[in-house]
Amino acid sequence: MSAAVTVREAVFALLRAHGMTTIFGNPGSTELPMFRDFPEDFRYVLGLQESVALGMADGFAQATRNAALVNLHSAVGVGHALGNLFTAFRNRTPLVVIAGQQARSILPFQPFLYAEQATEFPKPYVKWSFEPARAEDVPAAIARAYHVAMQPPRGPVFVSVPVDDWDRPCEAPAPRAVGRAPRGDARLLDELGRALAKAERPVLVVGAEAARDEAWAETIALAERHLMPVWVSPMSSRNAFPEDHKLFAGFLEASREAIVRDLAGHDLVLALGAPVFTYHVEGFGPHVPPESRLYQLIDDPLVAAASPVGTAIVGNIREGLRELLAGPAPGRRPEPARFDRPNPPAPEPLTDAYLLSRVAALRPAGSIVVEEAPSSRGAMHDFLPITDPDGFYTCASGGLGFSMPAAVGIALGRPGEKVIALIGDGSAMYAPQALWSAAQLGLPVSFVIVNNRRYEALLGFGRRFGVERPVGTQLPGIDFCALAEAQGVAAARVESAERLDAALRSAFDSPSPGLVEVVVA
Known part of the structure; x- marks a missing residue:
């Protein structure tokens, strides 16, 4: 801990240390003291509605691969943003959401524009939600929020800050680093590597987590090494494989029966950075073809636990792919058929x-x-x-x-x-x-x-x-x-x-x- 400063000064120093100098928001009365003497090296990006501010922050965080800061008004402002907070949670986007709260001294009197049960409101669509018991604990709470947001699987976090906390003195916590690239289970990765090498017709299903883990080159290399056709997982929110590549096979539908149909004939299915599987309509029967053995490489233990079939390996996607690329070489396989795109559409009528x-x-x-x-x-x-x-x-x-x-x-x-x-x-x-x-x-x-x-x-x-x-x-x-x-x-x-x-x-x-x-x- 360093010498005493104000909560505001300590928080802006932490944000600066973590590269979070862009703040997205739509300001309200309970947030104004945060921005007293706003630092010149920060920028405030105004959204005309809180959901817009949060959506902009989501895009910015995905583009920069660092947590973005969102500043919302108490209760109603958080409520306006909840739809896009839900999306950020599903997107696995690291966001630190700070919401205003009324002054601590008047909270017992149910004041105007206060948030009742502030930490409960954004649940369950945040990884962590907290209102510090003391003003001097605010910087440490925001520091923890950053690291929770950035820890895989990434996602939004929420901190409620009373309006009178920002000018209070505190001990400034020193910025620190937290490692974030665990490898998957070595035994299971070795088992998967050997199974891939022995498979006669393996197939790859890629999802958004492979893109978030920056596994583009490794995914291409694994597909080419094993001559695997590559399908995009249903409803994928990111691109993880080039759609003009000779091994690209198409897009799986969010339907159990359609997935089994499209993956039929493959003896090994590897779901990479994707759930097994995302459905949009009710379906029946098996989740994969009966002749298929399924493996999943995913960074989220909850997604792995929810998978209905197969062997799940939890860990960083790119690191897991590098282990697989160092595994046994496959035998000779026929090259899969190329994805057949439809003929160009006619100009009239304009579709x-x-x-x-x-x-x-x-x-x-x-x-x-x-x-x-x-x-x-x-x-x-x-x-x-x-x-x-x-x-x-x-x-x-x-x-x-x-x-x-x-x-x-x-x-x-x-x-x-x-x-x-x-x-x-x-x-x-x-x-x-x-x-x-x-x-x-x-x-x-x-x-x-x-x-x-x-x-x-x-x-x-x-x-x-x-x-x-x-x-x-x-x-x-x-x-x-x-x-x-x-x-x-x-x-x-x-x-x-x-x-x-x-x-x-x-x-x-x-x-x-x-x-x-x-x-x-």
Whole structure:
């Protein structure tokens, strides 16, 4: 411990030491003392709604691979942010969320704008939640919060701080390091290595945790060494394998029967950085083909424990892959068939498939795609291959309102890189305030609104459930260009294929944020 300083001074010193000099938030009265004499080397990124602030922080943390700091108002502000806090938890995004609380001396009187049971409110979608018993314990609590957030599996944490704590004296804790790269069980890794070498037709299923563990090169090397076709796990929120690689096999559906169908004929299945498996509809029968032996390499012991079948190895994905690459060499195997993409779609009528094929053709090399257009994801898989590491982000939770602000955060965390946000018209209305933040920050984000004038995904699920006319699914009368321009973002509306390329080129070439609303059939 060092000499006494204020809680505020100690906290900002800790944040600086951990590289957390960007703060996302929407300030309220119980947070103001935190920002007295705000340090010049910090920046505050304003979101016009708390869910937007948290979504931006999520994107920024994923892009920088370091915990991001979110500052929220007590109770109501935390409530506004809960949807994207749930998504951050599913995304395994390291966030330190600090929320204001009323002064300790008036808490017994149920004051205005206080948080009752503040630490319970964000549960269960935080790894740790705490309100220090004394003001002088706040810096140590925030230091612990950082390390908990960064410890695999990563995720958000929550600290409630009373408004009168920031000016109190405390002993400043010294920053420290905590190691975070445990290897998996050596015996099980050796067993998996030998099983891979002996398998006649192994297959690899890759998920988001492989991307988060920066295992891109090792995943490619293992697939090539064993000539394994590579499937993307259902609903994966990140890209972990190049979708133009000769061993790329496609995308598994979130259906038990469909997964068994697609993996049939393989005697060994390795689920890498993914659950076994993510389902979206009820299913029956086996989870893998009867002839298959399943192994899982995952960094989350809870996901491993929940796996219904197979042998799970818990540890760092990249380190585990390096162990496997040093294992026994396989025998000769036939090369798998290549993934067969559909023929290019026709320009008329203007469909989401044609739109995504033109995005693929025109987007700048190395650009980052952030997606939240659920009904167009199949068309994206067919016509917009993601080929670069860390080139794709979406929400692991399935909750809407993440990707627009996340695109802003990713652009902030990866300066100079082009970000393309593919957003459905329904999704866009969950967090349109992100456009204002993009404009104020001058970020090179191109928002492409896929406007089919309805909640198309719900219509598809309605048919699955025998509901032919779901209620509340039509979205007429929304002017996305006016919405964007009112917040300082240049916008264009496209209703025909002949105008599409020019509008996309203009947006992609611009160093400033822009929006292209594409009305699709």
